[in-house]
Amino acid sequence: MAKQSGLGDHLYISGFDASGDIGAVGRIGGGPAVLDVTAINKAAMERIGGQRDGGIDYTAFFNPDVGGIHPKLSALPTSDVVMTYFHGAALGAPAACLVAKQLNYDGTRGDDGAFTFAGATQGNGYGLEWCTALTAGQRTDTAGTNGAGVDFGTGPTSFGLQAYLHVFAVTGTSVTVKLQESSDNGVGDAWTDVAGGGFAAATGPGAQRIATAAGQTVERYLRAVTTGTFTSAVFAVVANRNEVETRF
Structure with missing residues (x-):
């Protein structure tokens, strides 16, 4: 398969299509934690896999309209959110999924007048899963x-x-x-x-x-x-x- 860009991608948050208000997805990561099990008779590090984790971080534009992203994310829910990043909109396309906690919704007003919000999520219970x-x-x-x-x-x-x-x-x-x-x-x-x-x-x-x-x-x-x-x-x-x- 040829190399691809990230044009035309989507981000869904618990049944809400946030794609039109997202400027960038800064991190889609996951995997097992790395546990240090280096013995005293070793000259290099030894590591094994630990608990699974994951996170999806993003930058959102400020959209306070009904149906916009601000009313959804500013509530800072304490319950789980379901994150799904679609790479494109085609059958068989890859999609990253995460059951997570929303950690923040931090606004920044730049000196150029831009007003954006940084959002981060952290996996809860399952870790990041790449799906189809x-x-x-x-x-x-x-x-x-x-x-x-x-x-x-x-x-x-x-x-x-x-x-x-x-x-x-x-x-x-x-x-x-x-x-x-x-x-x-x-x-x-x-x-x-x-x-x-x-x-x-x-x-x-x-x-x-x-x-x-x-x-x-x-x-x-x-x-x-x-x-x-x-x-x-x-x-x-x-x-x-x-x-x-x-x-x-």
């Missing part, structure tokens, strides 16, 4: 819909998956989003529901993270399917199919 987009950015369904299959490259794997859902708007009673799998994109192997791959019904904006059993087999192709009583549902879904044993 099952929707091309935001998807709008006007009735129950079977999404297009996304090829995860190889399969099956035997270590389960995690998935994230952002719901931006629902017109109607509720929408339920679930994952389905197939070994060949439904050509000969019919699509079936992923065990443990269903999100809770959503009645309005919000975000969820789900995880299947750790040792569960997951096929090569995945898709996002909607059901429910609604006339419009706007949402985004990504999934991380584990290639190796993963613990949280």
Whole structure:
């Protein structure tokens, strides 16, 4: 794949599309903590992996309008937020996800007149996960819909998956989003529901993270399917199919 820029990227925060108010994403990081286990008989450092962590930091423009970013972030919620950075808006695109605490919302008024806010988040419970987009950015369904299959490259794997859902708007009673799998994109192997791959019904904006059993087999192709009583549902879904044993 050719080198790419960061043009056309998106940042979603707990069912809110913050993309239009974000000037830069300064850090998308994660991984295990490094533990020093250097013995006295060693001439160089020895390290092993510790607890997983992650963070997504950003710079936001000041937008106090209803529906803008300031009313959302200035509340400084103490509960978890779900962060998802979409690299582009295409099926199969990479997306970084994090269940996190919002640490700050610090304003700076520059001598050139610019007024921006620095935001930082820190992982809570799971660490940063790089996922694959099952929707091309935001998807709008006007009735129950079977999404297009996304090829995860190889399969099956035997270590389960995690998935994230952002719901931006629902017109109607509720929408339920679930994952389905197939070994060949439904050509000969019919699509079936992923065990443990269903999100809770959503009645309005919000975000969820789900995880299947750790040792569960997951096929090569995945898709996002909607059901429910609604006339419009706007949402985004990504999934991380584990290639190796993963613990949280």
